[in-house]
Amino acid sequence: MTERVLTGDRVTGKLHLGHYAGSLQNRVALQEQYETFVLLADVQALTTHFEQPGLIRSHLREIALDYLAAGIDPGRSTIFVQSMIPEIAELTVFYSMFVTVNVLRHNPTVKAESKTGGLDDMYYGFLGYPVSQAADITFCKATIVPVGEDQLPHLELARKIVRRFNELYRPVLVEPAALISETSRLAGIDGHIKMSKSRGNSIALDSSPEEVAVQIKKAVTDPERIRKSDPGHPDICPIYAYHRAFRKDGSLEIREACEQGRIGCSACKGLIISALEQLLEPMRQRRTYYAARPALVDDILMSGTRRAREVAQSTMQEIREAMSLDYF
Ligand code: SF4
Known part of the structure; x- marks a missing residue:
């Protein structure tokens, strides 16, 4: 079986040195060895930015430029836009039928958020975020997912979903393995443990x-x-x-x-x-090279998205057959 890596970022702003140290440099190395899918997660950006979709639109191209600048090679990696793959949304709905609210409530990200705002005010999309991540990973049958320690519970849920689906219906899905990032989080210039744009303690890649x-x-x-x-x-x-x-x-x-x-x-x-x-x-x-050629960047995103969509459609066909939902 060909090993396939799934990685990506929520489209919430330009990338910084923390992203480079924590994941980008690793992706540049991984693409030499594995078939790599790089997800521009604009739907997941909506969980916190649904009132500013225009911002997501501009950030999408900025992050694409960050990727290309950092050395992600569109000839080796498939860079694609999440919202343009409707099968990911479809899978999210299917998976949500057999993931309980209790399991989601115990996800560390959801738990941390519910401590401040409480579960009553949490949006359904945010609560279901780990389920949509499982859809991201499984639509392309990724076998390897690079993660930091804090993301391990998300991957574990994806693995559980895969096992549950395969037991319930037919062994269609592939259980992904974690590739734990050796580089820990990069500190911010204010000394905070994590560099982040929202804290104003980052150094942007550009x-x-x-x-x-x-x-x-x-x-x-x-x-x-x-x-x-x-x-x-x-x-x-x-x-x-x-x-x-x-x-x-x-x-x-x-x-x-x-x-x-x-x-x-x-x-x-x-x-x-x-x-x-x-x-x-x-x-x-x-x-500078890619920024001067916006049509080329759009071509890269379109052809990556087309390629990811083909893979998604093929997986979706198998999913529908396994669930007896292939009516016509
Ligand atoms: S305390 Fe000063 S000398 Fe020591 S690592 Fe930091 S900047 Fe460098």
């Missing part, structure tokens, strides 16, 4: 060299370090997290120099600014 330098210069460091000779604590410093993520060979050296008070924070930041420039400059060049 940042100019000046913007990168400004963000790094204003990033927090070890607050106990006043003078260069003060021994530092790199594990609580976001700049060290960037060294680990983007200067793998030099990060041990930085750790020692910081802990022994041999490097100042300003010099340490200078090194990471240079490393980020080496990473981001080729991305800027690819972005």
Whole structure:
């Protein structure tokens, strides 16, 4: 059986370094080895942005540019738009018949959200989000899904749905395996555990060299370090997290120099600014190329979506046969 990877992003805004470290760079590597499907999850973006569909529309092309700039190769990866694959919505409805509300209530994302707003005010689409993720994964019979630890419960539900479907009807669906991302979350420049656009602590992938330098210069460091000779604590410093993520060979050296008070924070930041420039400059060049050719980007999205739709229709035919819903 051909191994197929399913990965993607909710279309809620431009991607940043946290996305690159946590998943994008992994996808660029995976496409060399596996058939890769990359989902632009615009329907799932509606769970939180249903009042601003115009924003999703503009973000979709921005993220497509981020993908292409980061090195996702449309010749190797199928980049497609979720809302243009109606079979995903169809599967979501079918699966929702045998997933209980209680199971969904215990999903960690749903649980966390219900703590703040309560279940009574939760939208049906948000509650059913893990079911629609199962549809994303199974429509293309993905065998591998790269996930962070926090996404494991979602994948486990998808696996349960597959087993349930196959037992109830016929073994049509494929149980996906998790590929746990080795890179943990990237800290934000404010020191928060997670870089995120909504917290205003991120560095966008399309940042100019000046913007990168400004963000790094204003990033927090070890607050106990006043003078260069003060021994530092790199594990609580976001700049060290960037060294680990983007200067793998030099990060041990930085750790020692910081802990022994041999490097100042300003010099340490200078090194990471240079490393980020080496990473981001080729991305800027690819972005400029594709941004100047919007028709080409649309072609890439259309042909990826067409390819994904063919796969979806074939799976849907099997699903309908298995469920005896193939009337005509
Ligand atoms: S020297 Fe580098 S790692 Fe250490 S506290 Fe300063 S910026 Fe952070």
